[in-house]
Amino acid sequence: MRWGWPSGVTKQAEEMRVLWTWAGVAALAVGALVWGLIFWCCIRYRKKSDVLPRQTKYNLPIEIVYSIAPFFVIAGLFYRTAVVENNVNHLSKNPDVLIRVDAFKWNWQFEYLEDHGKKTVYAADKSTALSTVGSDNEIPVLVVPVHQSVQIIEHSEDVVHSFWVPEFLFKRDVIPYGPDHTSEDNRFQFEAVTEGSYVGRCAELCGTYHSQMNFEVRVVSADTYQKYLVALNKAGEDNPARQSEALQAAGMAPYATTTHPFNTDRTARAPSSAQNPTGD
Structure with missing residues (x-):
């Protein structure tokens, strides 16, 4: 119901x-x-008649x-x-997966910090967390395992944003407490129960391209999630195509399927008068 x-x-x-x-x-x-x-x-x-009935008080x-x-x-x-x-x-002291979400005008970065208590870092330097970031041409994709507790740490680089996935029936503001990550950064935790791809949006007006600040959440099996982390590590932190390559290597669609990049070039559209010279 x-x-x-x-x-x-x-x-x-x-x-x-x-x-x-x-x-x-x-x-x-x-x-x-x-x-x-x-x-x-x-x-x-x-x-029923003109006779006044008995009046009752209290x-x-x-x-x-x-x-x-x-x-x-x-x-x-x-x-x-x-x-x-x-x-x-509720926040677990030891969630299965720990991910940091960095919001900035007008995109997202996802840093995979820990997996079952083990830090997930690039093998090249053994200190930088595995991460992906969106661009004008690529929607950022957040990959999470099904039936596991996932804790999200939210951080904003500039203004107030809001992490919203409609299918989660939940959103939480991303507050800019400072340029660096702090203990004050908002957190929340969830456990996905249905595999699939779900569009995510910024739900707080944050400037010119607020409406275009989308991302995608992929809920996958534990095995697929592990394959994705391995592929992301192999792609390397300096590879701008690491997200699409890692997604494809893990057997998933290389690009977002629930939303698409928007053209942020302000010169790409002609003035309304030029598009409709008759004014109809």
Whole structure:
């Protein structure tokens, strides 16, 4: 039962969907009860003659019910909201995968820091984390393993951005606490349960090309994820085509399939008057 909600692809997304679905059920139940009582009163106590019926003041049992019942409804919703919110915000001390997301105007960089407690670095210098970065011609692709806890560290190089994947039913702002990574950088964690490719977007107005600041999340098997890390390491940090080469080497499409690069050349389009000289 989704009632129009998208199907989430993470454990956290499913919890949020269930919460909102049953909150809707509760709202409909309360609404049906209230409207039912209103219509019942309209019919039961409608005017039947000119005789003034006996007037009644105060009804302690009813007053107690309509004072206490809303409290229990609100308390139940509050409790379930707090439980789900705590689960969504939970951060493991030792997640299976640790990734840093660097946002900047107007693209993304993904740094694969750790895999099951082991640092994932380029063999050439043994200190630089495996990473990919988007460009005007290539959408950045974030590859994560299915059924494993993935913790994201968010960092902004300039202004406020927001990491949003609609199928995660979740977004979190990327705050620029400084040019360097700090302990204040926002974090969140998820566990994907469905393999596939999902478009990601910046959900915070960040300037001229905000609407074009897209990325893609690939949820793959654990084996494919390991192949991707190995291929990324082999491609080398100085190789500008390392993302597409590593994706292809791991048996995936070399470029994003859910979105595409946008032409950021402001001279590529003629003025509107030149495109439509008649003004129609």
